[in-house]
Amino acid sequence: MLRDITLGQYYQTDSVIHRLDPRVKLVATIAFILSLFIFDGAAEYAIAALFLAIMIKLSRVPFKFMVKGMKAIVFLLAITIVFNLFLTPGEPVFAIWRLSITKEGIRLASFLTVRLSFLIIGSSIMTLTTTPNQLTDGMESLMKPLKKIKVPVHEIAMMMSIALRFIPILMEETDKIMKAQMARGADFESGNFIKKAKSLIPLLVPLIISAFRRANDLAMAMEARCYRGGDHRTRMKPLCYKKRDFAAYAVIVLYLAAGAMADRIVKMVLVLL
């Protein structure tokens, strides 16, 4: 049952977005998220929506996979909408008892909904088209300047990739320990919250002990294979920019510029129509 959980949500297919350098995708995602918070107005959001739609199309990932990410925030979204609708002061449109929906409330709630859902979809395009490995590599490379202020960039990236490697192993182990305890009469299912939490202790203690043992073994194995930190290290799969990556950077700049001139562009389109 624990094995069903898949890590990351990489969707295997071949598309332009998949082939892009992970650094470009990281920068693009950050730029897109920032733009969502700077943008303020229907015209700008129309540009963002268009950009997002093109990216979804280019990524060749079925749209339903991106909507999956939305499930996690449905609750959050609902609360935000309700609070914004009813609690924003301004010109009332509609009133029940002491609660009133205002014009400003509707505007704020709709912008927030769009903002949050674009944010989730935008970042899931990145995680759906980039393997966790590429992501770690990309982050390590992008954060390299931070090394000058003594941020252990390589070590952080190495820890992340080791964590990714060991999560399935530890999951399997949890499963094993659980079954072993259940065979001896342990009950993980019934009882109230406190009882359930208590029943996890005989599961967590052996798991943590074994994780420490594994860490110790792994450290020894890494040292035996000459691991001595990030200096002097060469890479088997170095990241290098190709033509399409520069093109992608240009697209990001164009998008931001279009956002800045959104009003004029939308007017032009309307006139042309």
Added chain:
Amino acid sequence: MGVIKVKDLIFEYIRRDEEGNVEGITTAVDDVSLDINQGDFVSILGHNGSGKSTLAKHLNAILYPTEGTVWVDGKDTKKDEYLWDIRQTAGMVFQNPDNQIIGQVVEEDVGFGPENMGVPTKEIWERVEESLKAVGMYEFRKHSPNKLSGGQKQRVSIAGVIAMHPKCIILDEPTAMLDPKGRKEVIRAVRALNDVEKITIILITHYMEEVIYSDKVYVMDKGKVALQGTPREIFSQVERLRKLRLDVPQVTLLAHELKQEGFPIPEGILTKEEFAEAIDRCADML
């Protein structure tokens, strides 16, 4: 001097109780000397706690001798400046395959050693390809290690060591956690490396069947070398091995017991074929 030379090695560790007070000193390796030549296949046998793993960790400079000296390729393991050379010359494969694979893809794991050594990218790919081919795992290069069987994982670990171009590989109970099929796969891969690539192999194990192909066997007990010799010389001493709490291969045991019953069968039979021949000869005589 051979590729590995151990002289009067003593390793002690201090036992402490829960408060950190010294309870006593355990001598894990007690006055051991070895000399291993380039290209040899050497096995080290012993039951649990005989000091064989501790000895192995000295050969890769993971542990340092309390007394005595270990030379790997003529370099003293106690000298810091040789540390990385030594770890590259004497590669090490450990018991648990899950706890020594670092990469999330087979080929990336094999490339980990060369990456650490600073090998140029193009050469890393060549080394990865040749090492995976040497252990017969090339077609799995794009797989996740989590999806492989124990024997396959252990072969990937061996490939990861070969990619560093060592002169010598130390395998510390590489088959202890594997099923019989995985054990066979690993031993076959190790023998091929010794035969074809002429890499020195030091195999630490407690499975008797695995040592019959070695050039020399050391049997360890309580930190000391109790017996040494060719596999045949070792397995001729069935009673002695029993005292050291070690089993002999089943064929050897059968031959030994038949001999005890008065049949004219020689001691130290190692394989089924040899046994069949001996029985044939025995039948002719009777």
